[in-house]
Amino acid sequence: MRPPQTVAVLGAGSWGTTFAKIAADSGDSRGVQVRVWARRPEAAEEINATRRNSRYLGDIQLPANLQATDDVAEALNGAQLVVLAVPAQTLRAQLREFKSLVPKDAIILSLMKGLEVGTDARMSQVIAEELEWPQDRIAVLSGPNLAMEIAREEPTASVVACSSIETAGWIASACTTPYFRPYTNTDVIGTEIGGIVKNVIALAVGICEGKQMGDNTKASVMTRGLAETTRLAVALGGKSETLFGLSGMGDLIATCSSSLSRNHTAGRLLAQGLTLDEVTGKMQQTAEGIKSAQAVLDRAIQLGVYMPITENVVAVLQGVISVDELGPRLLARELKAEGVHAP
Numbered sequence: 001m002r003p004p005q006t007v008a009v010l011g012a013g014s015w016g017t018t019f020a021k022i023a024a025d026s027g028d029s030r031g032v033q034v035r036v037w038a039r040r041p042e043a044a045e046e047i048n049a050t051r052r053n054s055r056y057l058g059d060i061q062l063p064a065n066l067q068a069t070d071d072v073a074e075a076l077n078g079a080q081l082v083v084l085a086v087p088a089q090t091l092r093a094q095l096r097e098f099k100s101l102v103p104k105d106a107i108i109l110s111l112m113k114g115l116e117v118g119t120d121a122r123m124s125q126v127i128a129e130e131l132e133w134p135q136d137r138i139a140v141l142s143g144p145n146l147a148m149e150i151a152r153e154e155p156t157a158s159v160v161a162c163s164s165i166e167t168a169g170w171i172a173s174a175c176t177t178p179y180f181r182p183y184t185n186t187d188v189i190g191t192e193i194g195g196i197v198k199n200v201i202a203l204a205v206g207i208c209e210g211k212q213m214g215d216n217t218k219a220s221v222m223t224r225g226l227a228e229t230t231r232l233a234v235a236l237g238g239k240s241e242t243l244f245g246l247s248g249m250g251d252l253i254a255t256c257s258s259s260l261s262r263n264h265t266a267g268r269l270l271a272q273g274l275t276l277d278e279v280t281g282k283m284q285q286t287a288e289g290i291k292s293a294q295a296v297l298d299r300a301i302q303l304g305v306y307m308p309i310t311e312n313v314v315a316v317l318q319g320v321i322s323v324d325e326l327g328p329r330l331l332a333r334e335l336k337a338e339g340v341h342a343p
């Protein structure tokens with residue numbers, strides 16, 4: 001199958017705009033057109049007039065075959081690949097609004113890393129339900145993908161997951177550039193869960209960092225965080241090996257180490273004494289872990305999966321324990337053998 005000629009990206013935040021740049025750079029020599037839908041008309045105007053999205057990407061220059069619009073019908077018209085990059089908790093409502101405009105033969109790609117509060121649904125499940133789309137035409141992209149580094153064209157790898165390896169390969173061929181290398185797999189569940197739970201673990205690591213704890217603490221929380229992420233993914237039907245790849249360990253390392261991460265930053269700000277409202281007000285960007293943490297915990301409880309780090313992060317977010325109490329509680333449990341599945 002020839003790679004897509006027309007790509008629509010819904011969401012002109014940091015990752016939506018950066019992915020649009022990747023798709024435009026990847027398809028430039030094939031005459032590919034990328035259209036980005038921006039909620040704010042002034043954002044679309046700025047991209048078209050100055051080739052910049054300064055609110056999210058500073059001075060980064062966007063390619064000429066990337067156009068923006070605030071009209072979602074225009075963005076979706078004739079799109080062969082539809083990429084979704086809006087905050088996870090808003091996706092369902094947006095899909096209900098846009099459903100009739102999505103071309104019936106399009107392939108859908110989710111860039112989002114959140115779990116829906118109330119239903120505990122993954123984004124690919126929300127898409128399948130709302131658009132009534134077949135699994136083999138819904139894919140997810142996840143990995144150590146801090147938008148700003150990719151926008152600066154720093155070499156990065158990622159994973160496209162879809163039940164159909166042909167669909168995953170088709171998408172990979174539409175987003176390959178000298179600075180972005182997508183791998184493929186068929187484990188949608190493992191790939192999505194890695195991206196969702198690392199945000200919760202990054203909140204914990206951010207809090208530890210904000211409390212001046214060092215690298216041993218961070219490495220311990222990351223490693224045991226990966227163990228609980230893997231337990232959840234496997235209980236949901238994902239593969240443990242996925243969690244040891246780019247969308248699991250890779251993303252966890254990037255997010256928990258980087259000051260560019262919004263989740264990590266949110267944790268640090270909480271540790272400095274800001275309230276949750278103050279943190280979300282100050283950041284003005286999506287830190288998915290703040291809302292997803294509760295949904296992750298709900299799902300874990302339903303499935304009988306032990307997720308102590310997530311449990312303690314939720315307790316901090318709900319004000320049940322203070323940020324000072326988090327550190328000692330993260331590893332203070334009954335002694336047991338190491339391992340992902342150890343009882």
Ligand SMILES: NC(=O)C1=CN([C@@H]2O[C@H](COP(=O)(O)OP(=O)(O)OC[C@H]3O[C@@H](n4cnc5c(N)ncnc54)[C@H](O)[C@@H]3O)[C@@H](O)[C@H]2O)C=CC1
Pocket residue numbers: 011012013014015016017038039040056085086087088090111112113114145146147148284285286288
């Ligand atoms: N920024 C990054 O480095 C990465 C982000 N992601 C994921 O991509 C998804 C999108 O993230 P970003 O682009 O970073 O978010 P962002 O906060 O930078 O932008 C979100 C965009 O969605 C728009 N939007 C549309 N409907 C909205 C509504 N009802 N409420 C609020 N905003 C609405 C906003 O105007 C904005 O353009 C998230 O799930 C995130 O976890 C994944 C990998 C990397």
Ligand SMILES: O=C(CO)COP(=O)(O)O
Pocket residue numbers: 113143144145146147199202251254255260261262263264286287288
């Ligand atoms: O998912 C990301 C990197 O892969 C971005 O992380 P944040 O949402 O915490 O910025």
